[in-house]
Amino acid sequence: MADPLAEKLVQPAVNPKHLAYCPTIDLIALASIDEHIHVYRLNGQKVFGITYKQSVNKVNQIKWKPNGQSLAAAYDNNFLSLTNAHTGKMVHQIDCSAYSKSKICCLGWGINFTNGNKVSLELDRFEDGLTLDDVISQNPRVKSMDTVPDLPLDLALLDVEASLPKLSPLSSGGIEDDVFSSRASLDTLFQPLTTGSTDSADILVVGFEDGTVHLSIYDFFEIGSFNLQQASRGFQNCRPILHCSHPYSTTHSMLVSTPIGDQEILHIVPLDLRLISNAGRYLSLLASKSTQLHTVLRYIHQVQRQMHSDFKASQELPSRYIANIEESLQKQADCNWTQAAYHLVVTGNCCPEVKEWLVDQLGERGHKRWEKATTTGYENVRRLAHENLLPALERFAVLMSRLRGLSRFQLSNADLGLSTQEIDNVLDTLSCLQLMAHQILITSGSELRQFLAFSAWLRQEMDIQASDASVAASAEKDVNVDHASTLEYIQGAMTQSQLNSFFNLEAHAEEEPPWDLAAEGRSLFELYKRGLQNAGREGSCANRLPPLDALMKHLDTQCNAIFNGIAETQRRSVRFGAPIVLQKGVSACMDMRMLRELIEEKENFVLYVVLGPVTHQSEVHIYRVLMGIKNGISSTKSVEGAVIKTAGWEVGDVKFVDDDELMLAVSAKSSNRLFRIPYRKIADASGKLVYATINETNVGQRMDGHDDLSSIDLSCPDVASAYTWHEFPEGISWAPERIEVNGRKGRRVICVLAQDRFHYRVYDLDNSGGSEETQGIGVEGSDEVMS
Template sequence: MADPLKLEVLSQKSLHQTADPELLTYCPSMDLLAVASTDQQVLIYRLNGQRVYGAAQKGSSLQVESIRWKPNGQLLAIAWSDGSVRLIGAESTKIVHQFSTGNKVTGVTCMGWASNLTSRKRNGDDSKKAPGSWGEILDETSDSWDKRSPLDLPRDLALIDIETSLPKLSVLAAGGISDDVFSSRSSLDALFRPFDPKDNDAVDVMVVGTREGQIHLTIYDSFVVGSFESPVSFDGEPCHLVLHAANEQYSTHGLLMKSSVATETLFFVPMDLRFISASSEYLSLLASRSTALQNLLRYINQVQALMTSEWIATRELPGKFLRNINETLGERGNRNIVQALYHSVATGHTFPEVREWLVDELAERGHKRWDKAVTSGLENLKRLVHQNMLPALDRCSVILSRFSGIAKFQDTNDTVGFSSQQIHHIIDIVASLHLISSKILIQVVDEVELFAAFSSWLRYEIDRLASDSSSSTNEDTNEKEASINHSKVLLYLQTVMTSSPLSVFFDDTAENPKEALPEPQPGTRIFDQVDQELQKLEHGLPYVKNLPRVDLLCHVLGQETNTVFSQIADAEKRNVLFGKPHALGIPQHGTPMAMRMGKIEDSLGSSYVAFIPQGLFMEVFRVTFSIENGISNVQNIDSTAMELGDGRVKDLRFADDNIMLVLWESKGLTSLLSIPYRAKSISLRTDDLWLKFPNHHPVTDTINPTIYENKEVLALFSKYSIPTEDSFVPEKIEIRESKARGGRLNEDNRRIVVLGKDRLKYKVFGYPSYQAQKVPNEDIPMS
């Protein structure tokens, strides 16, 4: 027997707070370790120990229940005790998404995040069949025409990457009413990542189990499929999810449920996601673009709120100044400030009340405040429309055009959950918002120019009235007056100062918000109605006041898109099936458990579950299931058990499809055991050092574990040794298996994280291949 391979220490870190041993996870694509402390902080560290991110619920009693990386490592999901799940970016560390798993959730018991290949990808390597680029297809000299499948123009058009040609969305101001996720370039890029045609081969699925036993499904980061009641109950009480396993080759997921009663019996339940296996090839595009559309609506709503805020800012301070002088003029005559200022501009004469207001109350300081409030407000409004709202609406149009194409060209057997008529109605609303935003932009540009002329004249009038009548002063005032465009000043007074045309787009005129917009007339597009009302407004005719309002149109847009999202979710939810639950046994309370799903054949898979039953031995279950048309059928459940000397199992993990790592302590010394658990073929070889699974019922039959002495345990299974020191005693392990889609392993990027017994220090080790771990020729019975 070769000496154990000593693992290389890549990193070690001493923590300031005690870590929760159950909340430790390594990023699958980057050297980032996420850990939650007992004071409810979530921290992310680089391999060199540098802290990247820290989050805590200040002033809240919420607890961190689970943390999980997205399969590609771009996001980290944090589940809280109120059932909310927050997704933060690995690079931006901003809250990218947030959703709730239910209204009355008292805790999250498990969270899994897996990637499933679509049926189109699983059925073969499409790279050999796909028509390739259109330039290659149109090349008459190409000799590969007969090697290609028939062209699918709708599919290829749907997968064309248009969004990269659109201008990037601009960041929004941080704080206030703005969502922080839109306040940085990195978070925006992460949130609005263009659709990559490579992503059309897989669907990311998040499974969250609650303490009440519900199973909550989400795909593509934040697109909620829905919640399901617990698929198994015990003694009348719903069981809750404790472990989740999936394999990218199957649309069937494995759920390990545990009863809430004193016995805490474990049940294996298959969950079939037929919306993946039986879906059209547009599922990935549909789900990912639905998520992108949801993000765009969040962005548009934030922009609309900021636009309204800037509009209010342009009117608030001037309104205070104007109310004061209007009250004075009303008491002393039958005129208002507009008439009085118009008189001053036209005749050069200023009424005594206006002179007193300009010189004593408004003065230079008041004018500067007025000018700054209006100018900055209008410039910000112009920027929000031009750089934020219009580009976001353009992106909505592109996504909705894809939805329209999917609805139009879907197969008769496919149900995407919405119709082309619904999408056209939403496109109409987006077009209406685009029209109104363009009108706002034109009016803002005009108002900026008119106010600049008015502001110059107002400052000139204040200086003239406050100065003496010296000749030098008169020369200066005459020169300033010559540069003023009096026609624009008069136009501003008549059309903007007290009743801006922009008010029709922002002012709240609806008495009942629920009935804010009129029902569209039969056969009439909402865009046509909005256009007609705007034309009436421009010609001074009576119009429907609520139709041009930006906030109401945004509200209607959200309602209509939410209807489509719910219909898509319902169509997918109907294709989620739970299989029959199978009891596995009763684990010893507080002992570790592990679960993994492996592939045997295209239509045959297996799930392995390992835990410590009531005793000193370890038991491993193998659940073999077949899959036909996306529906699984459990063929067999068998188990084997082994007693590892007089030591105890501190932790266990399935390292890959063949090896299980066990942290084993005996006589004060902790060893890392590497136990082969799965043969590479369906028929188990009798001369291999693999766990043998006898054909018996795992619950009713008596289990006779294979007993190993301590020397045998170390000789057979101690393939790796952890460099230890007196102050560091290994207690928990976490494994990062760096695996790309398609099952390829990257040996150089595999990591093992070991948390010390004091929970204040962890070490990261490289986990290379062990050549001596090949199957030996000796026959060593294991059951």
């Protein structure tokens, strides 16, 4: 018997298809039947929840990142959300409908080392128990691996961005806006390359029901979409089911189901990612900087939208006030508000229409609203330009300069897909944006000072017109008014702010851009600077200067060209290997694991696949596929199989625990058990799984069972007792339906979901002592109901 570390009652019920245990932190993620995702600690405390705003969409898949930093959740409308495990904030939301119209049916997340042999040798040198899991989870002890300096690599990975000021949070206003709304989420998004990640790249694999597979690196940097039909002509209606990878292997594996007639055939399809070996040590640098560029670009877009929104809001209320007095003046005095206000400032003579408007329509309350709206708008625009836009543009320039350095290194240029000319064009546009940001900062400050002078004069004029004070008293008050600034505001920013040309408030969607940015081949920055210098001259083309949104669209186009060039180069290094037929029929439970084994004094990658019983059968099949990988291209050396007979037991789930054992959850009328069975191939070992080679001649008969494949028969009581790891006592209605295993050293646990789908328990795999009687104790918060 094993003592449970934790037990919890959850309501509403858990969807058994969506249960995931975090690889590095004791967090359990699950999706309830109401399509909400909840993340709990072992003590039952809820850490955070993920609720999609369009609640009608169902959860399709959930998957933890191998280092436990993020949780991916896919919905049936093909939206994929990435949530940070430490902050509970949504880091990114991806619309996958652009890749395929079919639903997401498979999520895979793997970490690959660009030089697996180097990492392996480094780990072999240490005798303090440092493991591969420590490297993947970026354990602090990994820093001790950097004992031998590598000057070229150290210079390439020199983190200049760490010395830049941190970007300031933005006010939230929507799903994506919340990503930049807190300091914690910003620090998570702009994490520098750590020691454990400089030689690795994480690959996110998204599979669709029509056979499309989409790849991306570092969550956001897209490689592209591929179709499994490229692997075989017979894959017409195939769909990916599971994904598996190993940190040292450049080849991933996918379990694929293909309908043939009235049956479904399961295949293993190797996915060769030669880009990992081709780009080498620069892949992690390229992918991380490109990902950060994506993030900074999103941040700049959000700043631009907020600046546009704040300035537009500051102009709406004054425009309504001015429109009211304009209508009266045009009908009765044959002039406009600008002329009347200018006349009033210079002569002090107030016409009846202006006096009525000042006293009866505008009033003290209207003046305060006008002052607050305009002042707040100018201050927000100035603050966003100074605290957000300029620092973001500076960070963008530094990141783009890093890519420019890589592009000028010609030895890596062919493998990375970078173009120095395209990057220079981006930097030129970036200089325009920086110049515009400074102009916005200067203009907003100048117009704010003018408005404050105008507001003080307007308030004073309202008091004069509303009272019977003498001319001498009014003249005395006139001393405190800045008439020059007031007149400048009346002639300019009051009705036609210079910021309008930056934010393009009067432009319509159907109009063409104000300036053809690709019309001349010269520097765009020089053209823009010359346009600003000539803006005050008569007949200048200042009105043709591009606004902020036009420059942002141009920057987007240029950046997309760079990203597409990188993705296209990496896409050419992706291929599907020859499919491997496993069996007929799709099991209700299955798992995959890739290992590196020493065979004939050579390191080889071996893929293990365990498949639960198909309908009307009582056998668990385990397949062992020996793979050969040379220059990033895989081949199949041999396929072997073994069988675990489960007659009399109903198999609920099956999972690999670690590199040696697998866990089998079974139930019967009188007993419910967890079997722990060694699966590694051991020659001539009594009581162990004995693998037999499966030849091409009996491929179609693999799932029928063969005597030479049978090695363990759990229908025998003695054999079942020998492999029993945990048994639930009789009389307790607690049968396991789904299990999730974390087999990492230092935290080897198994999470078991009951068939009632309201309870789950967590057991320590390294501690089998105790008795079932202690299970009633539970933990604090075990009766907590999910909100």
